Amino acid sequence: MIEEIQEHFEKEYPKEGCGVIAIVEGKRKWFPCKNVASNPKDTFVMCSEDYLNVKRQADIYAIVHSHPSNDNKASKHDKDTCNALGIQYYIFSYPDMELNILQPECVKNDLIGREYKFGVRDCFEAMRDWLGEEGIEIPKRDAFEEMW
Secondary structure (H helix, E strand, O other), rough: OOOHHHHHHHHHHHOOOEEEEEEOEEEEEEEEOOOOOOOOOOOOOOOOHHHHHHHHHHHHEEEEEEEEEOOOOOOOHHHHHHHHHHOOOEEEOOOOOOOEOOOOOOOOOOOOOOOOOOOOOOOHHHHHHHHOOOOOOOOOOOOOOOOO
């Protein structure tokens, strides 16, 4: 699987490559996705159609992306999104292919005074956090869902 991921990153270079690892019939499988970010050399936005096509046929295990010509350290955005989605992130340096596995943390944000960030600390997340305090669990939304 690492070879397939590396091939995808090579095709995408100098952009960040991205995709998902999903569980298909009990085995991990790599699914490359398009990076549709407006500045794909510095960040990634996974094509929601690609992501949803995988989600319809398999269970998402990890979000994967590269840091081209850079190290594999998680950015604040990587950490925030990993935590909001509740899905681990596999971050590869490229071309070195050194792996950093970022595990989601259960982060509690204050309901009042939180900085707004769509998909991380937005109105849906505030509602979900408040309901959680009341004992009502709302599942995390799907990654890359086009809600607007």
